Amino acid sequence: MKFDKNRRRLVQGLLALTALALVPLRVLARNTEAFQATSPDSALQSLFGDKAISDSDKVQLKVPDIAENGAVVPVTVESSLAGVSSISIIVVENPNPLSARFQVTPGVAANISTRIKMGTSSDVIAAVETEQGVYLARKNVKVTIGGCGG
Amino acid sequence: MAKPVKIRAKLKGEVASIKSLMPHPMETGARKDPEGNLIAAHYIETVTCEHNGEVVVVADWGPSVSKNPYFAFEILSAKAGDTVKVSWTDNLGETSSGETTLK
Numbered sequence: 260m261k262f263d264k265n266r267r268r269l270v271q272g273l274l275a276l277t278a279l280a281l282v283p284l285r286v287l288a289r290n291t292e293a294f295q296a297t298s299p300d301s302a303l304q305s306l307f308g309d310k311a312i313s314d315s316d317k318v319q320l321k322v323p324d325i326a327e328n329g330a331v332v333p334v335t336v337e338s339s340l341a342g343v344s345s346i347s348i349i350v351v352e353n354p355n356p357l358s359a360r361f362q363v364t365p366g367v368a369a370n371i372s373t374r375i376k377m378g379t380s381s382d383v384i385a386a387v388e389t390e391q392g393v394y395l396a397r398k399n400v401k402v403t404i405g406g407c408g409g
Numbered sequence: 410m411a412k413p414v415k416i417r418a419k420l421k422g423e424v425a426s427i428k429s430l431m432p433h434p435m436e437t438g439a440r441k442d443p444e445g446n447l448i449a450a451h452y453i454e455t456v457t458c459e460h461n462g463e464v465v466v467v468a469d470w471g472p473s474v475s476k477n478p479y480f481a482f483e484i485l486s487a488k489a490g491d492t493v494k495v496s497w498t499d500n501l502g503e504t505s506s507g508e509t510t511l512k
Contacts (some may be wrong), residue, residue, distance in 0.1 A: 277459070278422045289455055289469040351471065354439070358473040361482075366465040367458075368483040374475040376437070 282349050293357050294340050299349050299384060302357040306347060315394035317342070320385040322400050326377060329402035335372040336385040338394070343369035345388040347406070352381030375408045414495045414507030425487035425511050427458070429480050429495045433434050437472035452500055453478060459494040488509055 286303045293305035296355045303312060321335040336346050346369065347360040369387065377383075380401045412432040419426045431453065438450025458467035466482055487509065489511055496506030 286464065286467045294469070335480075353473055355471055355473065358471055360469045362467045362469070363482075364465050366460060366463070366485055368485055370483050371466075372479070372481040374479050376435075376473045376475055384415045 263392070274305075286364075287316065294355060296357060297355060298354045299351050302349055302355075303386065303393075306357070306360070307403070310388070311392040312386075312393060313395065314347065315387070318385055318387045318394050318396035320383065320396040320398050322383050322398050324399075325403065326399045327403050329377040329379070329404055331374045332377050332400060332402070333372065333374050334383065334385075336370070336387065338369040338387045340387060340389050340394060341371065342389045342391075343387055344390070346371055347386040347388070348373075348375060349384040349386065350375065350377050350381050351384065354375065354381050354384075410502050411505035413505055414497065416495055416507045416509040418456065418493055418509050418511055420487060420489060420511045423486050425460075425484040425491070425493065426511065427482055427493055427495075429458075429499055429507065431456075431478045431480070431495075431505070431507075433477060433499065434473055434495075435472060435476045444486060446507060448501060453497045454493065454500050456480060456497045459492075459496075460487065461491050462494075467504060 290305060295304050296302035296305055297301055317339045319337040326332045343363055345360055345362045348358045349356045350358050361371050382397050382399050385396045415430040417428045433453050434451055436448050436451040440448045450472055452472040453470050456464040457464055480511055491511045494508040496507060498504045
């Protein structure tokens with residue numbers, strides 16, 4: 260009888276572990292402070308706190324060199340880094356630099372595209388986050404007509 | 410009632426390339442109307458993408474995402490018959506969504 264009890268405990272323990280593995284990765288609530296930040300540094304600080312931030316050639320940021328219409332600037336961020344948990348887009352000269360943050364799970368590729376507004380010519384920063392740290396790519400975009408509708 | 414999200418999905422092997430388009434004014438709150446009054450901020454704050462009912466991407470947006478936002482991403486380990494849903498909530502509490510089945 261003792262043998263049966265131990266075996267049951269083992270099976271129950273294994274089942275519990277399996278259940279835990281199936282729980283989806285936690286997604287963070289919208290970081291209001293980061294979206295209200297008025298400088299790129301404070302946006303990065305709000306988003307990533309003490310995490311190590313460095314430039315990386317494993318982050319590909321695709322933006323046009325010249326954007327005719329600042330209201331609709333296409334942006335694609337791709338990364339070959341493993342374990343990407345989020346991808347953020349920051350427009351340095353915008354009044355609120357953080358434009359978008361994509362929280363991704365292992366079920367999707369680290370590859371997102373969208374279109375953003377740029378008020379004026381500016382650097383655009385892509386920040387890709389993994390458990391190891393935050394990796395940046397940066398490109399300058401010249402805007403001929405500003406995109407904030409002023 | 411807010412307009413639905415348009416989704417175009419292409420399955421290549423096990424990767425589903427998803428392109429979504431969401432009609433929305435995405436007002437920053439800084440624009441003025443012809444009379445000089447500020448147009449209130451009205452923009453999508455959160456976009457949730459699901460693959461077979463499981464959340465795979467959550468996008469947090471600010472008003473500097475372009476009007477009628479376009480958002481493309483890729484789902485891994487996808488197959489025909491899978492469902493993909495994209496839903497959004499804006500700063501005024503409005504919501505909408507779109508859904509498609511992979512072929």
